[in-house]
Amino acid sequence: MIRVGVLGALGRVGVEVCKAVEAAPDMELVAALDKGDPLEGLTGAEVVVDFTHPDVVMDNLEWAISHGIHPVVGTTGFDEGRLATVRAWLGENPGTNCLIAPNFGIAAVLMMHFAQQAARYFESVEIVELHHPNKADAPSGTARRTAELVAEARAKAGAGAMPDATSTSLDGARGADVDGVHVHAVRLAGLIAHQEVLLGGDGEILTIRHDTMSRSAFTPGVLLGVRRVRELPGLTIGLEPLLDL
Numbered sequence: 001m002i003r004v005g006v007l008g009a010l011g012r013v014g015v016e017v018c019k020a021v022e023a024a025p026d027m028e029l030v031a032a033l034d035k036g037d038p039l040e041g042l043t044g045a046e047v048v049v050d051f052t053h054p055d056v057v058m059d060n061l062e063w064a065i066s067h068g069i070h071p072v073v074g075t076t077g078f079d080e081g082r083l084a085t086v087r088a089w090l091g092e093n094p095g096t097n098c099l100i101a102p103n104f105g106i107a108a109v110l111m112m113h114f115a116q117q118a119a120r121y122f123e124s125v126e127i128v129e130l131h132h133p134n135k136a137d138a139p140s141g142t143a144r145r146t147a148e149l150v151a152e153a154r155a156k157a158g159a160g161a162m163p164d165a166t167s168t169s170l171d172g173a174r175g176a177d178v179d180g181v182h183v184h185a186v187r188l189a190g191l192i193a194h195q196e197v198l199l200g201g202d203g204e205i206l207t208i209r210h211d212t213m214s215r216s217a218f219t220p221g222v223l224l225g226v227r228r229v230r231e232l233p234g235l236t237i238g239l240e241p242l243l244d245l
């Protein structure tokens, strides 16, 4: 049995993760902690799943890694600086691994992968992500990662800058620029998590769209991460290698 702790256990995703861990035949939920609970409650866990908040996730990771507990992280807000810090902590604690995935939904991971594959065939690529209005970060971790993958694929293919004649605009009208890819964030009551990658070329447009219809969509990917993190050395970003992508 894998002994699992969950941080953010009372949150929208944390509740689903706790249910899934409790239902998994090879896992035992040994801690379900939320804001205000001391991290010492994780003692005895082998793996900790974190779905909390970008403002607190680094403290959680530092504690878990220094106590030899492998984190599986869904919380967003990671940039290169934060990832470098996590790598350094892992370097100081050999044998402890960490998986950080901007999206644990299998279809969302495929959407990102397909966008990466398609990117080099089109002149223009822009991303629109749409989320519930309680989300703390914009753009979403998924959109940011998708933009990075698209930019990487285009650079590898020697693609030039995208056409854009905008010479005057209101602040924010063209969205955020992530490695040269424009990302637009919508926050709207009624939504959960959605993304469109728009790819445009000569006379045609390809739209790759993903919709999260329920937060239970994240749990198969989280359970896969929990099962595999102990054998994935150091820091793994994204679920792709666990899906052979």
Ligand SMILES: NC(=O)C1=CN([C@@H]2O[C@H](COP(=O)(O)OP(=O)(O)OC[C@H]3O[C@@H](n4cnc5c(N)ncnc54)[C@H](O)[C@@H]3O)[C@@H](O)[C@H]2O)C=CC1
Binding pocket: 007, 008, 009, 010, 011, 012, 013, 014, 033, 034, 035, 036, 037, 051, 052, 053, 054, 056, 073, 074, 075, 076, 077, 101, 102, 103, 104, 105, 218
């Ligand atoms: N990677 C993925 O597949 C997904 C990632 N997310 C990300 O996960 C994070 C959480 O999302 P939601 O569940 O929607 O948020 P939420 O706000 O519903 O839940 C977060 C929970 O964490 C708790 N919390 C805050 N500080 C804490 C601390 N120091 N220790 C323990 N618990 C603490 C809060 O009280 C709350 O219950 C966000 O960053 C979101 O973007 C959300 C969905 C999927």
Ligand SMILES: O=C(O)C1=N[C@H](C(=O)O)C[C@H](O)C1
Binding pocket: 076, 102, 103, 131, 135, 136, 139, 140, 141, 142, 143, 192, 193, 194
């Ligand atoms: O906050 C959310 O809800 C989500 N966060 C993740 C992100 O920022 O990409 C994953 C998914 O989009 C839901």
